Amino acid sequence: MDHTKINLLVRLQHLDNQIENIISLQKGLPEEITALEEDLAFTKRQIEARKKIADDHLKLRQKLNETINDCRNKIRIFKEKQTLARNNKEYDALSKQIEYEEKEIAQADIQLQDIAHAEQRTQEIQQKGRHLIAENRYDEMTEEMMPDDILLQQLEDLTKQVDHKKEELNSIVIETADEVDALNKKIDLQRDTIIKEAKRLLDKYDHLRSGILQNAVVKLNRNACSGCNTRVPTNRHTMIVQGGFYLCESCGRIVVHERLFDEAAD
Numbered sequence: 001m002d003h004t005k006i007n008l009l010v011r012l013q014h015l016d017n018q019i020e021n022i023i024s025l026q027k028g029l030p031e032e033i034t035a036l037e038e039d040l041a042f043t044k045r046q047i048e049a050r051k052k053i054a055d056d057h058l059k060l061r062q063k064l065n066e067t068i069n070d071c072r073n074k075i076r077i078f079k080e081k082q083t084l085a086r087n088n089k090e091y092d093a094l095s096k097q098i099e100y101e102e103k104e105i106a107q108a109d110i111q112l113q114d115i116a117h118a119e120q121r122t123q124e125i126q127q128k129g130r131h132l133i134a135e136n137r138y139d140e141m142t143e144e145m146m147p148d149d150i151l152l153q154q155l156e157d158l159t160k161q162v163d164h165k166k167e168e169l170n171s172i173v174i175e176t177a178d179e180v181d182a183l184n185k186k187i188d189l190q191r192d193t194i195i196k197e198a199k200r201l202l203d204k205y206d207h208l209r210s211g212i213l214q215n216a217v218v219k220l221n222r223n224a225c226s227g228c229n230t231r232v233p234t235n236r237h238t239m240i241v242q243g244g245f246y247l248c249e250s251c252g253r254i255v256v257h258e259r260l261f262d263e264a265a266d
Helices: 003-024 029-082 088-134 148-209 234-241 258-265
Strands: 217-221 254-256
Touching: 003 148, 003 217, 003 254, 003 258, 029 088, 029 148, 088 148, 148 254, 217 258, 254 258
Parallel strands: 217 254
Antiparallel strands: none
8 A cells, every 4th residue: 555645635634724723713713703793684674664754753743744744734724714705605625624734634643643642651661671671581572662762872882893703714714814825825736746646546535525524634643533433443543553554434534543644743
C-alpha cells in the first residue's frame, strides 16, 4: 500500500481542521445575528402594523370631524333660509335637508365612538399585558398585549444587540483574515497535489464532507473510530499502525493512526 497518498489526505484534513477552528472562534455569532435579525424584523412589523392602524384612525377621525363641521354649517345655512321661506313647501324642503344633514352627523358620531372604543380596548389589552409582564407571566402574553412603549424599547434593544454582534463578528473576521487566506492557499495547493496523486481518495473525502461531516479523516482512538466510537476490527489495527487507513463500516470515515496527524501538523 502507498502510504504517501493517505498522508497527503491527512494533511488536507489537518488544514481544513485549522479553518474550522478559526470559524469556531466566531462562537455561533452568525446564527445569533440571524436569530436577532428575525426578532428585529418581527418587532418592526408589529410596530408598523400598529402605526398604520393609528394613522388610519387619525385620518378617519379628521375626515369625520370635517363631515360633522360641514353638516353643521349646512344646517345653519338651511335654518337661516327657513326664516326667509315664502311658503310651507319651501320650508318643508329645507327641513328635509336639515334632517339629512343631522343623520350624517349621527352616523359620523357613531363611527367616532367606534374608533374611541377600539382605542380604549387596545389600551385595556395592553394594560393587561403590562400586569402580566410585572408578574413575569410571559407565557400568557399575546402579541396585542405587548404595550407600545415596551415594544419600542425592544426595537431599540434588538437593534443595539444586532449592531454589537455584527461588530464582534467583523472584528474576528478582520483579525483572522490573513490566516484564513494563507490556509486557503495551502488547501488549494494540497488539493492540486492530491488530484494528481490520489484523486479517488479525494473524491471519497469530498463526498463525506459534502454531508454533515466535517472530519472525514479521523484518528484511531482506543481501537475505535474517533468519529463515531465504533470499534475497528482487530485485524485492521496493524495496517493502521503501519500508516495505512480503514474505512469505518459505521460512519464511512477514513480512520488513520494519530501519528499521521502529528506529522501533518509538523
